[in-house]
Amino acid sequence: MFPAMTLELTRSSGSSKYEVRGFGRREGALYLIVRLHESMDFSLRKGWGKTFQLTDNTGKKYLYNSVSLPNAVEIHDTFVDLPNDIRARQTVLAGGYRDLVLIFPEFSKDATPVSLLVIEDFLGNSPANPGITYEEARIEKTGEVREIRPVMAMSPGKKSYQGSGTAGDGTTFKLKQVIIDQSVQWQISLEVSAHRQTVITLNDAVLVDEGGANYNLVQKDEVQTVNLKENGTEILNLSFEPLPATVEKMVLWLQYTTAAGMPNEVRFEISQAG
Missing domain, CATH: 2.60.40 (Immunoglobulin-like)
Incomplete structure (x- = not known):
C-alpha cells in the first residue's frame, strides 16, 4: 500500500477540509501524504469534476489523476464520445479521517511542494475550463524527517x-x-x-x-x-x-x-x- 521511504514532515494552512502531513521521494516520483477531515467528491461525469493540483516552489503545476484514488472506479461508455465517468467520492465520518497517498510520477528532484489545491478539472483539457479553485492548502516543511516502514495490505x-x-x-x-x-x-x-x-x-x-x-x-x-x-x-x-x-x-x-x-x-x- 505504501513503500518504505524517508518522509519530510510538513504543516499546512488554509483549508479545514484536508492537510498535507509530509512528502517523500522514490524512483523519481513524489509521494504526498494528505489527510482528509471532511468528505470530498472527486468523481468525474463525462470528464467534468474536481481534482488535486500540486504546485512546486518554481511555480510548476502538477495535476493528479482521480482514477488513481484507492476507491476510484472507471465507468466505460462506448456510446458517448467523451471521457469515461469516474466514481471517486471520498467519505469521512464525523470525528474520523481519511489518509490518501497522492503520487506524482514526474516531480522535479530539485523542487519542493508549496501548495495543494482542489480545482475544477476536465479530462480533455477543454479551453472552456474556468479553472475554479475550491480549496487551497499551503505547505511548509517543519525540518523534521521520519523513516517510514512499508505498509502492507492484508493478504488475499x-x-x-x-x-x-x-x-x-x-x-x-x-x-x-x-x-x-x-x-x-x-x-x-x-x-x-x-x-x-x-x-x-x-x-x-x-x-x-x-x-x-x-x-x-x-x-x-x-x-x-x-x-x-x-x-x-x-x-x-x-x-x-x-x-x-x-x-x-x-x-x-x-x-x-x-x-x-x-x-x-x-x-x-x-x-x-x-
Whole structure:
C-alpha cells in the first residue's frame, strides 16, 4: 500500500477540509501524504469534476489523476464520445479521517511542494475550463524527517470475522462472509432482514479502524438495492478498498434510504471470530 521511504514532515494552512502531513521521494516520483477531515467528491461525469493540483516552489503545476484514488472506479461508455465517468467520492465520518497517498510520477528532484489545491478539472483539457479553485492548502516543511516502514495490505483469502447491527427502522445487518480478493480489495457479504416488506437503497458505506481511519466503498454499481420480503433475508455484497495488515477490528457504517424515502444508518463492530 505504501513503500518504505524517508518522509519530510510538513504543516499546512488554509483549508479545514484536508492537510498535507509530509512528502517523500522514490524512483523519481513524489509521494504526498494528505489527510482528509471532511468528505470530498472527486468523481468525474463525462470528464467534468474536481481534482488535486500540486504546485512546486518554481511555480510548476502538477495535476493528479482521480482514477488513481484507492476507491476510484472507471465507468466505460462506448456510446458517448467523451471521457469515461469516474466514481471517486471520498467519505469521512464525523470525528474520523481519511489518509490518501497522492503520487506524482514526474516531480522535479530539485523542487519542493508549496501548495495543494482542489480545482475544477476536465479530462480533455477543454479551453472552456474556468479553472475554479475550491480549496487551497499551503505547505511548509517543519525540518523534521521520519523513516517510514512499508505498509502492507492484508493478504488475499477468506477471513473469519463476525458482527451484526440493527438500524433504527428495525432492519438487521449480519456479517456473513469476508473475502479479500487478488487485488486485495475487501469483499463483504451481509445478510439483511426486516419484519416488513420494503426496499432499501444503499447510499454509502465506510469501514473505520481502531484509530479512526476511514476506508471507503468501491462502488461498481450506480444504484444498489435490496428487496426485502416480510421476515425474509437477502444478501448485500459490498467491495471496499484495501486495508493495512495491522488492522484487527473495525466498525462498519452503512447509510441507506427506504422505499418511503426515509434515510437510515447503522454501525456495528466487526471483529475476528474465535
